Amino acid sequence: MDKLNCIVVDDENMGRKLLEENVRQLPFLHLVASCKNAFEAMEVLQTQTVDLIFLDIQMPGMLGTQFLQTLKEKPLTILVTAYDHYAVESYELDVVDYLMKPVSIERFSLAAHKALELFQNKKSKLEAAPKVVNQEIQAPEDxxxxxxxxxxxxxxxxxxxxxxxxxxxxxxxxxxxxxxxxxxxxxxxxxxxxxxxxxxxxxxxxxxxxxxxxxxxxxxxxxxxxxxxxxxxxxxxxxxxxxxxxxx
The missing domain is CATH 2.40.50.1020 (LytTr DNA-binding domain)
Structure with a gap:
């Protein structure tokens, strides 16, 4: 089975610990790091391969939604929040799911399996795509x-x-x-x-x-x-x- 490298990002210690525990209960998730804010998460993304982010929205310094907008290549993202008024904005950011706190393990598992399915579908398409010999060389980001x-x-x-x-x-x-x-x-x-x-x-x-x-x-x-x-x-x-x- 594919394993998704994931991080949890939440400024509240209790919320972060609950997310960590939920991740450990699902065998296809591998916890790479646990972060207290968006800035710590950015450091992890610069040095680690991350497939999935469990991301709180209301955090000091930078909202989770603002953090997503700074990323050129976004990992699969599941938003976890106590506030429902971010729902419309979150789906404009093409997130996998939007979880309301407190999150049950059943609801968490459903969202995580949805992310796994998206990850596997993308992987299958890449593997099935014909290899083009004379591909146009894309200029690197400057x-x-x-x-x-x-x-x-x-x-x-x-x-x-x-x-x-x-x-x-x-x-x-x-x-x-x-x-x-x-x-x-x-x-x-x-x-x-x-x-x-x-x-x-x-x-x-x-x-x-x-x-x-x-x-x-x-x-x-x-x-x-x-x-x-x-x-x-x-x-x-x-x-x-x-x-x-x-x-x-």
């Missing part, structure tokens, strides 16, 4: 959102000059901005966001936009006033890529 001090901030990828890793955080340096954006992300996850935009990891702690490189001397890249080290393990690859992108 922006993404990050969580900065409980706000979602849009980052324009072409504006990034370089990225610096600091354990569980990264600093994103933007052209024309005096201060970098500090956000809780791993280097691996942000590298995946910019991988199709001529960015390169040149050091365990640095990713650079190759279009912004001004010069390289003694394995140090100059971008504006910054000098970025190039590790020995990345030096050869960097030279190869620069040769590849150099105009003929």
């Amino acid at each position: 922006f993404f959102f990050v969580n900065v001090e409980y706000a979602l901030v849009r980052i324009s990828i072409p504006q990034i000059t370089h990225i610096e890793g600091l354990k569980d955080y990264v600093k994103i340096y933007l052209e024309g901005e005096k201060r970098p954006i500090l956000t809780k992300l791993t280097m691996k996850s942000i590298e995946a966001k910019v991988t199709n935009h001529l960015f390169m990891r040149v050091h365990k702690s640095f990713i650079v936009n190759m279009r912004k490189i001004e010069s390289i001397k003694q394995q140090r890249i100059k971008i504006g006033t910054f000098e970025i080290p190039v590790s020995d393990s990345h030096a050869s690859e960097l030279m190869e890529k620069l040769n590849f992108t150099r105009p003929s």
